[in-house]
Amino acid sequence: xxxxxEKKAIINKLKGLKQYSNLKDEELEKIAEKRLAGKIIDSxxxxxxxxEKELAQQLYEQYxxxxxxxxxxxDKSVLLTIIDLEILNYKLKKKISEIEAQSKTDQSxxxxxxxxxxxxxxxxxxxxxxKTSLGMTKAEREKSQxxxxxxxETLKRRFRDWIxxxxxxxxxxxxxxxxxxxxxxxxxxxxxxxxxxxxxxxxKGGLTFNKYLFELYKQGKxxxxxxxxxxxxxxxxxxxxxxxxxx
Amino acid sequence: xxxxxxxxxxxLFGNPKAFIECLYSERGNFIxxxxxxxxxxxxxxxxxxxxxxTVLEDDYSLSALQNFSLxxxxxxxxxxxxxxxxxxxxxxxxxxxxxxIVYSGLEMSFASYDEQHVNKPLDQVxxxxxxxxxxxxxxxxxxxxxxxxxxxxxxxxxxxINETIKSSDxxxxxxxxxxxxxxxxxxxxxxxxAYEKKVDAISELGCIEVLCGIPLITKVSPLGKYIKxxxxxxxxxxxxxxxxxxxxxxxxxxxxxGGQQSLGWKVNVEAELIxxxxxxxxxxxxxxxxxxxxxxxxxEIDKTNYQFYKSLLVLEPILNAExxxxxxxxxxxxxxxxxxxxxxxxKYVITHNITCYKxxxxxxxPELISYIIDSMGINFIGLDTTIMGxxxxxxxxxxxxxxxxxCYFNSDxxxxxxxxxxxxxxxxxxxxxxxxxENTLVFSVRRLQEMFYDQLFEIPENFxxxxxxxSSYYATVSGANRLVFGSTTTDHVVQALEVFAILEWxxxxxxxxKESVSEKPTTLGIFSxxxx
Numbered sequence: 001x002x003x004x005x006e007k008k009a010i011i012n013k014l015k016g017l018k019q020y021s022n023l024k025d026e027e028l029e030k031i032a033e034k035r036l037a038g039k040i041i042d043s044x045x046x047x048x049x050x051x052e053k054e055l056a057q058q059l060y061e062q063y064x065x066x067x068x069x070x071x072x073x074x075d076k077s078v079l080l081t082i083i084d085l086e087i088l089n090y091k092l093k094k095k096i097s098e099i100e101a102q103s104k105t106d107q108s109x110x111x112x113x114x115x116x117x118x119x120x121x122x123x124x125x126x127x128x129x130x131k132t133s134l135g136m137t138k139a140e141r142e143k144s145q146x147x148x149x150x151x152x153e154t155l156k157r158r159f160r161d162w163i164x165x166x167x168x169x170x171x172x173x174x175x176x177x178x179x180x181x182x183x184x185x186x187x188x189x190x191x192x193x194x195x196x197x198x199x200x201x202x203x204k205g206g207l208t209f210n211k212y213l214f215e216l217y218k219q220g221k222x223x224x225x226x227x228x229x230x231x232x233x234x235x236x237x238x239x240x241x242x243x244x245x246x247x
Numbered sequence: 248x249x250x251x252x253x254x255x256x257x258x259l260f261g262n263p264k265a266f267i268e269c270l271y272s273e274r275g276n277f278i279x280x281x282x283x284x285x286x287x288x289x290x291x292x293x294x295x296x297x298x299x300x301t302v303l304e305d306d307y308s309l310s311a312l313q314n315f316s317l318x319x320x321x322x323x324x325x326x327x328x329x330x331x332x333x334x335x336x337x338x339x340x341x342x343x344x345x346x347x348i349v350y351s352g353l354e355m356s357f358a359s360y361d362e363q364h365v366n367k368p369l370d371q372v373x374x375x376x377x378x379x380x381x382x383x384x385x386x387x388x389x390x391x392x393x394x395x396x397x398x399x400x401x402x403x404x405x406x407x408i409n410e411t412i413k414s415s416d417x418x419x420x421x422x423x424x425x426x427x428x429x430x431x432x433x434x435x436x437x438x439x440x441a442y443e444k445k446v447d448a449i450s451e452l453g454c455i456e457v458l459c460g461i462p463l464i465t466k467v468s469p470l471g472k473y474i475k476x477x478x479x480x481x482x483x484x485x486x487x488x489x490x491x492x493x494x495x496x497x498x499x500x501x502x503x504x505g506g507q508q509s510l511g512w513k514v515n516v517e518a519e520l521i522x523x524x525x526x527x528x529x530x531x532x533x534x535x536x537x538x539x540x541x542x543x544x545x546x547e548i549d550k551t552n553y554q555f556y557k558s559l560l561v562l563e564p565i566l567n568a569e570x571x572x573x574x575x576x577x578x579x580x581x582x583x584x585x586x587x588x589x590x591x592x593x594k595y596v597i598t599h600n601i602t603c604y605k606x607x608x609x610x611x612x613p614e615l616i617s618y619i620i621d622s623m624g625i626n627f628i629g630l631d632t633t634i635m636g637x638x639x640x641x642x643x644x645x646x647x648x649x650x651x652x653x654c655y656f657n658s659d660x661x662x663x664x665x666x667x668x669x670x671x672x673x674x675x676x677x678x679x680x681x682x683x684x685e686n687t688l689v690f691s692v693r694r695l696q697e698m699f700y701d702q703l704f705e706i707p708e709n710f711x712x713x714x715x716x717x718s719s720y721y722a723t724v725s726g727a728n729r730l731v732f733g734s735t736t737t738d739h740v741v742q743a744l745e746v747f748a749i750l751e752w753x754x755x756x757x758x759x760x761k762e763s764v765s766e767k768p769t770t771l772g773i774f775s776x777x778x779x
Contacts, residue, residue, distance in 0.1 A: 206483030
């Protein structure tokens with residue numbers, strides 16, 4: 001069955017299931033594609049029997065659940081090689097245990113071949129190397145955790161510096177979830193509770209500006225340049241706001 | 248994580264400004280974040296661009312729906328601002344990253360009108376999630392173009408939605424989604440069709456919407472509806488607000504957009520709300536003229552490569568063309584667009600597009616145009632002579648006397664002849680038919696519409712510039728009840744096509760009309776029956 005037919009078969013199967021009966025064709029197609037993408041059996045070499053197929057699929061899903069989806073083709077291909085080698089290991093182990101079981105009942109049966117053991121060891125080493133390359137080993141995990149500690153420490157330090165900046169320490173902006181107006185919370189060290197104030201950014205018809213600054217300008221106490229400097233903007237913006245207020 | 252660390256995270260995640268200023272290092276420089284490199288600083292005017300839904304704690308006495316409704320109110324925003332003031336980064340990229348980290352188990356979307364506009368912001372988000380020393384710990388999967396999917400370990404998924412406004416099935420990509428938060432760029436381009444599909448794609452708890460764009464409300468856009476229903480969440484800022492705005496930049500923008508009265512200046516710089524604008528061209532019908540069997544040949548000539556133009560331009564006469572036209576919109580500091588259009592099997596095929604920058608009007612441009620005319624065996628030439636093209640026209644007039652036509656968009660043009668109630672042409676006392684005139688620009692636009700809608704054009708699909716310019720060409724009605732044309736981007740290709748509409752009219756249609764009028768009338772005694 002080619003991929004197209006397989007996809008069609010999955011869609012037909014999904015259509016028959018109650019939980020998917022309300023979905024549109026496009027949605028079913030997406031689900032089918034996802035399922036197809038998760039099927040890895042065709043890409044493996046050592047998988048033959050039904051139980052090997054099931055084991056390979058289980059292993060793949062377990063790796064994805066533990067380590068997350070691998071986004072680049074190179075990593076995906078490494079993971080498939082690991083699974084292939086795991087299946088080979090499974091086969092080798094099965095063979096060894098069969099020989100061992102036979103030798104218990106039948107003394108005349110052969111001993112476990114040295115080649116078989118060596119192959120198993122070599123195979124396990126290769127799997128380990130590949131897992132290390134994907135960062136799946138304990139050592140890699142520990143390195144990642146020490147990186148996480150470093151990251152958290154950096155973040156803490158950055159936040160400490162940020163909050164100790166007087167500009168950030170005293171003010172906190174948010175939007176009221178009821179009236180959608182901006183609120184300014186002012187922290188005062190001489191008072192027990194924070195002060196909740198109407199935000200000086202006056203927002204009306206989509207315009208935002210500091211209305212007190214513009215009142216001072218209207219009273220002739222400051223110039224347009226002063227406003228532009230305070231707001232770290234250009235004088236054209238001050239003119240734009242003044243035009244809008246006067247409209 | 249210790250309790251202390253959790254408390255710290257709560258403090259940080261509850262403060263959008265702190266979150267950005269402590270975490271967002273410049274893109275491509277993530278590793279420097281660990282080495283105390285500079286972080287992004289939220290400018291004063293950008294504070295209202297942040298979303299404050301993440302500040303709220305759930306109230307356990309309220310239902311999930313009630314709690315989320317409060318978040319919708321605190322987090323929804325319509326940001327309609329001038330260009331280049333950081334609205335895409337702060338309103339979209341920064342808010343998206345914050346939502347991905349702070350929330351858990353939510354479905355989010357980032358939508359825009361085409362692939363390019365979906366890719367750019369989402370590539371930034373993807374880079375942060377993949378490579379930033381902090382954000383990478385939240386990464387589960389990141390898939391790029393064409394179906395952007397970013398999943399975090401705390402159960403959030405962010406999907407890229409291309410509303411495919413350029414296709415016939417707008418908003419198809421919304422199918423199958425039920426989003427809790429929608430971030431959207433270039434909201435002014437959303438169509439009613441796409442909007443209808445989006446309405447069905449929101450979660451049952453509601454949807455926090457962060458909508459960004461320029462303040463151009465067209466008759467077919469649902470943006471007007473958004474503003475009407477959420478006026479208190481609207482933020483409008485001009486480009487002047489940026490600390491980098493200066494006199495030099497102002498002059499540059501004025502030249503780019505063609506003055507303070509132009510639509511481009513009003514919406515892109517001044518963030519002026521333009522309502523009831525309407526797109527001049529029905530893009531669905533225009534796109535029916537597109538063909539993938541031809542490729543357009545595009546060249547760019549500027550002062551650095553001008554001396555090699557003969558080797559750069561690959562020009563050969565179109566063998567099966569009945570006629571070949573050259574039309575140009577002449578710019579001084581802005582671009583000059585030259586189009587070569589051939590009439591093949593009754594259709595006008597755009598074959599070449601030559602864009603010139605900063606070539607001298609007295610020497611270089613006339614020389615280049617002359618070379619093209621001779622190499623291509625051009626039959627008719629049309630130049631926009633409204634302002635800058637006049638000197639070029641006069642230089643070329645001597646050489647191509649019967650071939651070259653001027654086009655003055657600020658004057659009137661003969662569009663036919665006056666007729667009486669019975670359809671007969673009215674003549675003056677000397678027996679000359681009375682001409683009917685119309686403004687050249689208005690007529691050229693109307694003529695262009697007719698030609699496109701009758702599918703008289705054949706446009707190579709790879710002529711993307713044409714698609715962009717035609718879909719950004721708008722008209723508004725001024726106070727004096729006059730049509731004012733304008734574009735939110737550049738419009739040089741459209742203007743070159745307007746010149747072509749006039750050239751085609753003067754060389755193909757008007758002579759036929761004149762001929763029919765000058766035909767000898769059939770005399771029936773004292774009555775004449777001049778045919779229309």
